[in-house]
Amino acid sequence: MIDQHAQKLPVPQAAENASLMTTYHRIVILTEGASTPFLAKTAISLLRYRTDDVAAVLDAGEAGRTAQDLLSAGGDIPVIGSLDDVQADALFIGIAPPGGKIPPPWREIIADALRRGIDVVSGLHDFVGDDPEFVATAERHNCRLIDVRRNSDKETARHVAFREGCLRIHSVGHDCSIGKMVVALEVQRGLSARGHDAKFLATGQTGIMISGEGVPLDCVVADFVNGSAERLVERNQHHDFLLIEGQGSITHPAFSAVTLGLLHGSAPDGLFLCYEVGRDAVKSLEHVPTQPLAKLLELYEAIASVRHPCRVIGVAMNSRTLTVEEASQERHRVEEELGLPVCDVYRDGPDVLVDAVLKLREELMS
Amino acid sequence: MIDQHAQKLPVPQAAENASLMTTYHRIVILTEGASTPFLAKTAISLLRYRTDDVAAVLDAGEAGRTAQDLLSAGGDIPVIGSLDDVQADALFIGIAPPGGKIPPPWREIIADALRRGIDVVSGLHDFVGDDPEFVATAERHNCRLIDVRRNSDKETARHVAFREGCLRIHSVGHDCSIGKMVVALEVQRGLSARGHDAKFLATGQTGIMISGEGVPLDCVVADFVNGSAERLVERNQHHDFLLIEGQGSITHPAFSAVTLGLLHGSAPDGLFLCYEVGRDAVKSLEHVPTQPLAKLLELYEAIASVRHPCRVIGVAMNSRTLTVEEASQERHRVEEELGLPVCDVYRDGPDVLVDAVLKLREELMS
Numbered sequence: 069m070i071d072q073h074a075q076k077l078p079v080p081q082a083a084e085n086a087s088l089m090t091t092y093h094r095i096v097i098l099t100e101g102a103s104t105p106f107l108a109k110t111a112i113s114l115l116r117y118r119t120d121d122v123a124a125v126l127d128a129g130e131a132g133r134t135a136q137d138l139l140s141a142g143g144d145i146p147v148i149g150s151l152d153d154v155q156a157d158a159l160f161i162g163i164a165p166p167g168g169k170i171p172p173p174w175r176e177i178i179a180d181a182l183r184r185g186i187d188v189v190s191g192l193h194d195f196v197g198d199d200p201e202f203v204a205t206a207e208r209h210n211c212r213l214i215d216v217r218r219n220s221d222k223e224t225a226r227h228v229a230f231r232e233g234c235l236r237i238h239s240v241g242h243d244c245s246i247g248k249m250v251v252a253l254e255v256q257r258g259l260s261a262r263g264h265d266a267k268f269l270a271t272g273q274t275g276i277m278i279s280g281e282g283v284p285l286d287c288v289v290a291d292f293v294n295g296s297a298e299r300l301v302e303r304n305q306h307h308d309f310l311l312i313e314g315q316g317s318i319t320h321p322a323f324s325a326v327t328l329g330l331l332h333g334s335a336p337d338g339l340f341l342c343y344e345v346g347r348d349a350v351k352s353l354e355h356v357p358t359q360p361l362a363k364l365l366e367l368y369e370a371i372a373s374v375r376h377p378c379r380v381i382g383v384a385m386n387s388r389t390l391t392v393e394e395a396s397q398e399r400h401r402v403e404e405e406l407g408l409p410v411c412d413v414y415r416d417g418p419d420v421l422v423d424a425v426l427k428l429r430e431e432l433m434s
Numbered sequence: 435m436i437d438q439h440a441q442k443l444p445v446p447q448a449a450e451n452a453s454l455m456t457t458y459h460r461i462v463i464l465t466e467g468a469s470t471p472f473l474a475k476t477a478i479s480l481l482r483y484r485t486d487d488v489a490a491v492l493d494a495g496e497a498g499r500t501a502q503d504l505l506s507a508g509g510d511i512p513v514i515g516s517l518d519d520v521q522a523d524a525l526f527i528g529i530a531p532p533g534g535k536i537p538p539p540w541r542e543i544i545a546d547a548l549r550r551g552i553d554v555v556s557g558l559h560d561f562v563g564d565d566p567e568f569v570a571t572a573e574r575h576n577c578r579l580i581d582v583r584r585n586s587d588k589e590t591a592r593h594v595a596f597r598e599g600c601l602r603i604h605s606v607g608h609d610c611s612i613g614k615m616v617v618a619l620e621v622q623r624g625l626s627a628r629g630h631d632a633k634f635l636a637t638g639q640t641g642i643m644i645s646g647e648g649v650p651l652d653c654v655v656a657d658f659v660n661g662s663a664e665r666l667v668e669r670n671q672h673h674d675f676l677l678i679e680g681q682g683s684i685t686h687p688a689f690s691a692v693t694l695g696l697l698h699g700s701a702p703d704g705l706f707l708c709y710e711v712g713r714d715a716v717k718s719l720e721h722v723p724t725q726p727l728a729k730l731l732e733l734y735e736a737i738a739s740v741r742h743p744c745r746v747i748g749v750a751m752n753s754r755t756l757t758v759e760e761a762s763q764e765r766h767r768v769e770e771e772l773g774l775p776v777c778d779v780y781r782d783g784p785d786v787l788v789d790a791v792l793k794l795r796e797e798l799m800s
Contacts, residue, residue, distance in 0.1 A: 225687050293656045328690050
């Protein structure tokens with residue numbers, strides 16, 4: 069553990085970069101050769117949540133189709149074969165390349181964008197801004213390389229007492245890639261639609277690309293994870309509702325450190341327990357079973373509440389593999405088992421969870 | 435969370451540096467102007483656990499005294515005023531400077547060591563190896579700058595099944611700086627003294643300086659904390675007993691991320707629950723109460739066991755503020771409350787906890 073005296077207080081670079089995100093309104097999303105739902109998770113989320121800011125999807129092999137047709141999101145947004153075919157202000161890298169390295173065909177596309185003066189935005193662990201060739205090209209053409217995972221967060225958490233009127237809701241779950249970001253986004257939109265002052269806080273690269281506010285928590289140095297989450301909430305506590313994107317799982321063999329740092333740093337009042345129906349094993353670790361919902365609920369409430377009184381207020385079910393009928397049965401089963409409201413925000417909309425948030429506020433205010 | 439495909443498999447640099455530590459046998463410990471028990475924790479631990487390898491303590495204002503007299507450890511090891519007064523092979527920075535920056539008088543001492551061809555070893559967050567002046571001097575005089583916190587650990591945990599004959603014991607607790615490293619070291623020595631193949635695994639900078647094996651876990655990037663701990667155990671699982679140094683606390687507002695990543699990554703069979711008597715508030719966060727032992731025990735067992743069956747097998751009490759009589763009463767009180775063996779390893783020796791480890795092994799073997 070670091071000495072408390074050794075804290076530095078820099079302006080968090082991640083937040084600086086993040087705020088740039090919302091200045092782009094002619095985004096091209098790069099998915100070259102990888103336009104599948106599994107690989108292009110970031111692209112699909114951008115198409116869904118920044119539809120109006122996306123000018124095109126770039127994948128030469130699929131040029132001529134629509135985004136909706138190719139990735140089931142984005143409506144008539146065209147899939148193009150070259151930056152010749154569009155006016156763009158930024159190229160967003162929309163997938164994680166297998167092997168972690170940027171494949172050669174992408175390098176040429178990125179260089180092409182930079183030569184046209186188009187900013188390049190990346191969420192990869194390997195920073196484009198550390199690549200000497202890219203840096204030289206960007207400087208020559210007066211544009212930016214933005215790594216949304218880059219951060220210099222170096223503050224430890226201080227167990228801050230947040231503003232009482234700021235209700236903090238956090239999405240947690242049984243695994244990665246089950247919809248924790250989507251639930252937070254949808255409920256924020258549902259609250260805003262009802263006239264409330266609600267803000268989504270991203271904690272991962274895709275959420276940052278969507279919202280322009282957040283920290284790339286999985287890339288912060290371990291001693292500062294809790295602090296980074298605490299600072300994120302602190303600078304947003306003037307809002308009435310914060311919907312804080314979750315990461316990993318408290319029971320995930322690889323990522324539980326990030327999950328707990330976020331849970332303690334953000335000190336939520338309420339949790340959404342998220343799960344994907346049928347996800348019986350941890351993603352990419354097929355020998356590890358996921359934990360039952362009732363056990364997760366108990367663990368999350370116990371460990372969260374040592375920081376701040378907290379309980380699960382609703383369950384967000386991802387029922388993408390089920391029929392309508394099956395989804396309805398599953399929903400009733402879980403409602404009964406846990407005595408909590410349950411919904412799939414894609415299928416049912418977020419209303420049930422929005423109601424749960426408002427009910428919690430009423431309870432805490434009275 | 436990072437894509438599993440994006441894993442890199444480098445040789446961990448931390449481990450490389452760590453193994454150098456044990457090659458030094460004429461160590462000078464720098465505590466210039468800061469030879470107090472609170473500031474010189476690292477120095478005191480080096481004096482205690484590497485007594486034979488320490489040539490001197492360097493603090494000009496205290497020159498002429500003995501280490502025992504100045505820091506209550508190290509016997510007749512002299513306190514010196516200059517590197518003129520000793521033959522040294524390494525200068526270890528023995529404290530964390532207030533403010534995090536190396537104060538100017540130290541800079542001159544470090545430069546002086548380098549000019550004499552003496553390696554400099556540091557556990558600070560600010561790396562001496564990133565200082566251009568130090569680097570130039572070290573190169574000129576053919577010696578090394580070693581930052582024990584530096585690491586390039588970039589592997590996620592894979593939920594490895596460790597060798598069954600390798601019993602893993604991990605020290606956890608209610609706060610930082612309560613003796614988790616000391617308990618692991620003392621019990622390892624106790625087991626070795628009885629002829630067992632036991633190894634201490636460091637997870638912080640002081641432990642690494644002492645033992646030459648470990649990872650600076652608080653300085654690993656968040657996504658790789660669990661993985662870094664898992665790799666540490668994996669490459670040591672040929673030993674029969676691993677005593678794994680704990681970090682922070684599962685209930686610490688700032689450092690719980692590190693604690694849980696270590697707990698899940700190292701997958702212990704048994705835990706020592708460590709506490710300092712009278713530590714009612716978290717160190718440096720006086721507005722945050724520490725949690726009761728019974729609650730900690732429950733939380734640790736629940737959250738550890740989702741990775742691997744695990745239970746608390748003994749309590750390590752730090753009773754430094756108590757009289758002998760008071761310590762004895764406290765010990766009996768906790769033994770009764772938790773139904774577990776309790777001892778203060780400094781006062782009582784580690785035998786009670788060594789017995790608890792051997793009993794656990796017997797149970798698991800039968």
